[in-house]
Amino acid sequence: MSWRMLTGHQLCRLCLLRKPQPALKTKHSAYVTYETDSQANKESKRTVGRLHACSVDIRKIRRLKAWVLLEDNTYVEExxxxxxxxxxxxxxIxxxxxxxxxxxxxxxxxxNGKKKLWQMVCKNEAELIRLIEQFPEPFFTVKDQENQKLNVQFFQELGLKNVVxxxxxxxxxxxxHNPVENNRRMIGVLQESYLNFGGSQANAKVWLLKLLSQNPFILLSSPTAVAQVLQFLQGQGFTNSEVLQLLSKLKGFLFQLQPGSxxxxxxxxxxxxxxxxxxLRQLVVNCPALLCYPATVLEERIQALLKEGITVTQIRESPMVLELTPQIIQYRMRxxxxxxxxIKDGHxxxxxxxxKEFEANFSKMQAKQGRPLFNPVASLHVEE
Known part of the structure; x- marks a missing residue:
């Protein structure tokens, strides 16, 4: 039967036959529903009910960490x-x-044990609940509490303020979670290094507390890594004073680098x-980031500056520009x-x-540019 011979009624019937049937969609929907129902059936109804009573959005928990809803022993109300x-x-809550x-x-x-631990450094309960609300995960990591307490006491004895x-x-x-003995050992290594490289005993504590405040993760370094980096820098000809400058400017991140890199x-x-x-040593002291970034990153940033019309000489005169990504450079230049x-004609x-510093300087430049050269309200000094 040719297409010309089909009547309107026959065309409608043919369209119905050729049209995809909704059976597959129904089966898929049923399958998804079955999976959801199956998951829901495995969840603890007691836990879900108590979370609902606390006005908790169960859907968020299912997306984030659904496994907690499968646990038999939970303490929602507590x-x-x-x-x-x-x-x-x-x-x-x-x-x-x-x-x-x-x-x-x-x-x-x-x-409750973790609450007492955090209360050791919090002024009051209002401050404590504010910290828990902002950082719930560290608070509810309840392992190693005795070791954590010893570390808190050690930091207090060291002279760090409770707010820090x-x-x-x-x-x-x-x-x-680092054993308190390890933290104590690293503090000793840092103090000894500071004194060995010419730091004064009078300034040692202030220097150390500032370094810790800037980068507490320095305590996770090993004494061996510290010794290797310091010995390498000495081998490159850096003076004791320059090594201390690098250590302070890099806020201790220096020890996270490998001599090879x-x-x-x-x-x-x-x-x-x-x-x-x-x-080279002077460049590095003025811009310690030259030690931190791999050669590939430095090359990429230099190439980006060259494309903007900036010369190698300009970069050498102001190497701190290499701390900025090409995107930031382009934005600031615009x-x-x-x-x-x-920029390419100046410094x-x-x-x-x-x-923050760039925006403040830009605002000053903008205000200076908009200021009139002649102030009509200023008094004129004219000879009579």
């Missing part, structure tokens, strides 16, 4: 009560449990800027160009600094 006693309202669902599998005794220790607890919690970066820098060993300032110092 954990909620501990938070409530600290002054948390229902909204805060729900938010904490949604972002850190594993809190409900922590025993109340362990959580509380910051460590929330953002550098791994150092509290440092050597590679220094060799690239020396070849690129065609400088002597003495000049802003400065909008004021008519041509690169105006590109440097943190975002």
């Amino acid at each position: 954990i909620a009560n501990i938070l409530k006693e600290l002054g948390a309202n229902k909204t805060v 729900a938010s904490i449990l949604e972002r850190c669902p594993e809190a409900i599998v922590c025993s109340p005794a362990a959580v 220790i509380s910051r460590f607890l929330t953002t550098a919690s791994s150092i509290f 440092i050597q590679s970066s220094m060799s690239f820098t020396k070849a690129t800027f065609e400088c002597t060993d003495h000049d 802003k400065l160009n909008s004021l008519g300032y041509r 690169l110092a105006s590109l440097n600094g943190t975002k």
